[in-house]
Amino acid sequence: xxxxxxxxxxxINRRLIISKIIEEGMISRADLSKITNLTRATISVQVADLxxxxxxxxxxxxxxxxxRKPIMLxxxxxxxxxxxxxLDYKQVTFTLSDLSGxxxxxxxxxxxSSHYDEILEILTNQIKAFNKQCSESxxxxxxxxxxxxxxxxxxxxxxxxxxxxWENKNLxxxxxxxxxxxxxxxNNANLCSFAEKVYVRHHSENLISISMYSGIGLGIxxxxxxxxxxxxxxGEMGHMIIVPDGKPCNCGNLGCWELYASEASxxxxxxxxxxxxxxxxxxVKMLIKDEDPVTCDHLERFxxxxxxxxxxxxxxxxxxxxxxxxxxxxxxxxxxxKIKSNLISSVSYYNELFISDLGKQAxxxxxxxxxxxxxxxxxxxxxxxxxxx
Numbered sequence: 001x002x003x004x005x006x007x008x009x010x011x012i013n014r015r016l017i018i019s020k021i022i023e024e025g026m027i028s029r030a031d032l033s034k035i036t037n038l039t040r041a042t043i044s045v046q047v048a049d050l051x052x053x054x055x056x057x058x059x060x061x062x063x064x065x066x067x068r069k070p071i072m073l074x075x076x077x078x079x080x081x082x083x084x085x086x087l088d089y090k091q092v093t094f095t096l097s098d099l100s101g102x103x104x105x106x107x108x109x110x111x112x113s114s115h116y117d118e119i120l121e122i123l124t125n126q127i128k129a130f131n132k133q134c135s136e137s138x139x140x141x142x143x144x145x146x147x148x149x150x151x152x153x154x155x156x157x158x159x160x161x162x163x164x165x166w167e168n169k170n171l172x173x174x175x176x177x178x179x180x181x182x183x184x185x186x187n188n189a190n191l192c193s194f195a196e197k198v199y200v201r202h203h204s205e206n207l208i209s210i211s212m213y214s215g216i217g218l219g220i221x222x223x224x225x226x227x228x229x230x231x232x233x234x235g236e237m238g239h240m241i242i243v244p245d246g247k248p249c250n251c252g253n254l255g256c257w258e259l260y261a262s263e264a265s266x267x268x269x270x271x272x273x274x275x276x277x278x279x280x281x282x283x284v285k286m287l288i289k290d291e292d293p294v295t296c297d298h299l300e301r302f303x304x305x306x307x308x309x310x311x312x313x314x315x316x317x318x319x320x321x322x323x324x325x326x327x328x329x330x331x332x333x334x335x336x337x338k339i340k341s342n343l344i345s346s347v348s349y350y351n352e353l354f355i356s357d358l359g360k361q362a363x364x365x366x367x368x369x370x371x372x373x374x375x376x377x378x379x380x381x382x383x384x385x386x387x388x389x
Contacts, residue, residue, distance in 0.1 A: 090110065270295065314349065325359065
């Protein structure tokens with residue numbers, strides 16, 4: 001066997017071993033050999049290397065049987081840290097996670113301007129601060145992944161952000177000029193779908209996550225891989241026209257779905273109906289509880305518009321799992337059942353429809369998971385938010 005072939009096989013085995021250690025949480029060498037079908041000698045050599053690198057750690061599991069306590073292997077979760085960033089319209093959310101994907105710190109900075117250079121400075125300063133904070137760990141800050149609420153190309157260029165009115169911005173390059181850190185730029189909806197797969201829906205290979213906050217974005221997983229399209233722009237279903245000659249959109253079209261079925265549009269219209277500014281989720285919760293007719297009628301129309309878009313998506317992509325990322329829908333009793341009652345076409349097939357448990361943290365959690373997967377160079381990543389190894 002050629003030396004290159006041996007090195008390649010060793011790398012494949014390493015990735016498999018790391019993946020299984022993370023998936024199992026804690027596992028013995030013997031069990032690791034069984035589930036990977038690798039010889040104990042191979043496991044022994046690989047584990048020795050990983051221990052020397054401080055990427056994994058050993059511990060003795062408590063048991064009440066005669067004989068030696070089994071020595072367990074687990075990921076050294078504090079060997080390095082990942083930074084996920086959700087760059088939204090009015091705020092930027094920074095979440096730092098350990099290597100197990102568990103969040104350990106979150107900071108939110110309100111944006112007073114859409115000016116690119118000002119936001120670039122905020123990002124640079126915050127990333128520098130997090131990098132310094134992580135510097136004493138074995139691998140430090142392993143990567144930064146920024147979720148953008150707009151169109152991101154395959155080469156990570158920001159093509160267009162409707163809310164900020166940015167066009168053709170190379171945020172990755174601009175940040176890397178100031179930072180000696182691995183930076184990735186990704187569409188926020190793609191990160192949300194990745195988070196759902198990594199943290200919650202481990203076995204869903206055909207999954208669509210629909211983010212419904214400042215606009216509507218779709219992250220689409222087909223056979224376990226993100227569907228990005230020719231340029232990387234796939235998933236912009238918020239700009240699918242559902243009302244011909246409808247409301248004007250920032251994208252240039254009329255009647256786009258996100259003007260009728262995003263949370264931003266819902267709150268804007270509800271404030272007009274009530275002639276009151278600054279309506280919050282808590283206000284909506286109370287209005288629903290009081291059975292306010294204006295709010296309840298508005299929610300029913302909102303549900304109908306959500307269902308119209310979903311019907312089109314289901315017919316187009318035939319997904320296994322649909323995940324709606326919306327805090328608003330969590331407030332509305334039987335929201336999922338009401339949406340399903342509007343999906344009555346005999347040709348619309350899907351398996352599951354859920355409201356996301358990750359909520360507004362989905363993008364930053366997906367970003368952290370993306371950075372971890374990239375750092376470990378593993379083909380598949382499965383994490384749990386309650387991982388406390």
